[in-house]
Amino acid sequence: MFLQRNTPAFEGLNPFEIPDILTAAVSMTAFAVTWTSIGIFAGAAGKSGQFPLHTWLPDAMEGPTPVSSLIHAATMVAAGVFLVVRFFDLFAESSVALMTVALVGGFTAVFAATMGLVMFDIKRVLAYSTVSQLGYMMLAIGIGAPAVAMFHLFTHAFFKCLLFLGAGSVNHATGTFDMRYMGGLRSAMPWTYWTFVVAALSLAGIFPLAGFWSKDEILLSAWRGVDGVDTVVFSLAFIGVFLTAFYMYRVVSMTFHGEFKGGIEKELEGQNEQINGPEVHVGESPVVMVVPLVILAGASLVAGYLVNPISSIGGIPPHWFTEFLGGHSQGISLGVAFFSTATALAGIVASYMWGRMPLSNLSNIINPLRTLMLNKYYLDVLYEHIVVKKLFYQRITRITDRFDANVIDRFVDFLGWIGRNIGKAIAPIQNGQVQVYGIIILLGVAVIIGTYLIVEN
DSSP: OGGGTTSGGGTTSOTTSHHHHHHHHTTSOHHHHHHHHHHHHHHHHHHTTOTTSOTHHHHHTTSOHHHIIIIIIIIGGGHHHHHHHHTHHHHTTOHHHHHHHHHHHHHHHHHHHHHHTTOOBHHHHHHHHHHHHHHHHHHHHHTTOHHHHHHHHHHHHHHHHHHHHHHHHHHHHHSOOBGGGOOOOTTTOHHHHHHHHHHHHHHHTOTTSHHHHHHHHHHHHHHHTOSTHHHHHHHHHHHHHHHHHHHHHHHHHHHHSSOOOOHHHHHHHHTTOOOOSOOOOOOOOOHHHHHHHHHHHHHHHHHHHHTOSSSOBTTBOTTHHHHHTTOOOOOOOHHHHHHHHHHHHHHHHHHHHHTTSOOGGGHHHHHHHHHHHHTGGGHHHIIIIIIIIIIIIIIIHHHHHHHIIIIIHHHHHHHHHHHHHHHHHHGGGOSSOHHHHHHHHHHHHHHHHHHHHHHHO
16 A cells, blocks of 8 residues: 555545545556455454464453453454455455455354364353354455444444353352363353353344344345355355354353353362362352343343344334445345254254264264364464474574674674774874874864854855
């Protein structure tokens, strides 16, 4: 974009103002538009955890749960999506850029969801869920529906914030985020349980919760654009629906159903560590923690209706939110809505059956896949050992070390050599003879007076 500043497209415009950039986009060359758009998307992908720049986001969830809830799930990581939406008119000038956004978003939605299937840390599962849902938003932008992406960003903020706060409530009671040491919390924590279920169903896209309306808009936008690449995107979107429902039922089941498995006490016992303190007795979180859960559960129920996805409510025109954002609502398709809900329910049933079926006959297939997903497809290993150690430490640092030794150090030595020789040249002047110093002073005064007279004349 900076290189385009002196081209005719930017005549009289500022290349760093978004409105001016969008105005100039129609006059820019196709090459410039495509690579500018892809460059912006690359930055947004890092901010919003899109493949292959997603690895930082789950690790960032190690912070306090309210921080994860508000910043890492609902607001901060969505900034990349918002940036691409702001630049959508630029992306719209390049079909290649839009296709890239759609494919990366769709792949990220499925790729991140697969890792959510096997993780045991409840916050890490929700982190990969966030990456997956951000992928859905990018997918919507890529298929030409930025307003729909913002609709999903709006609804996602409520139920994902609730899920993280629910995880924090469970941690407050059990002392652990590891779902293997939870279970049986349904009766002990009814408020946390039911609000968590509302958020989980909303995330899975179950009618009539908020997540259903926004995700259905994405699926419908993909369906009505099915042609070539859009077929792949549409397929990825529905695979993501199934996987989302699968891992969210797994989370609810491991956390709240069955029998309580001891919380932090059993976790420490399993690590052969000495246990100090009283036995864990779980109970509902205090009111100050429960009230936000209830408020967010209410929002997760009705947020979809706040933008009127069906018809006029209370005199407010239908689909005002997408039209306010400059988009066009896809309306409602009963076929797509039924298929998406059925797919989500199939994911829930499959997760239920998976937890109760003997897997010994499939262990040769399942165990390698589970290991692959638990190790996050070894991307962290690839980045650390190949990119950081092999490429950066052993290659790039060697080049920079030689540059430092042969260029920087020699330049510094050269400056020192100049100073040393200048010192040698003027050293005889400083010989300690007062009469020489007096002559130098007189010569200096004469030069000053002569210069003054010349200037005055």
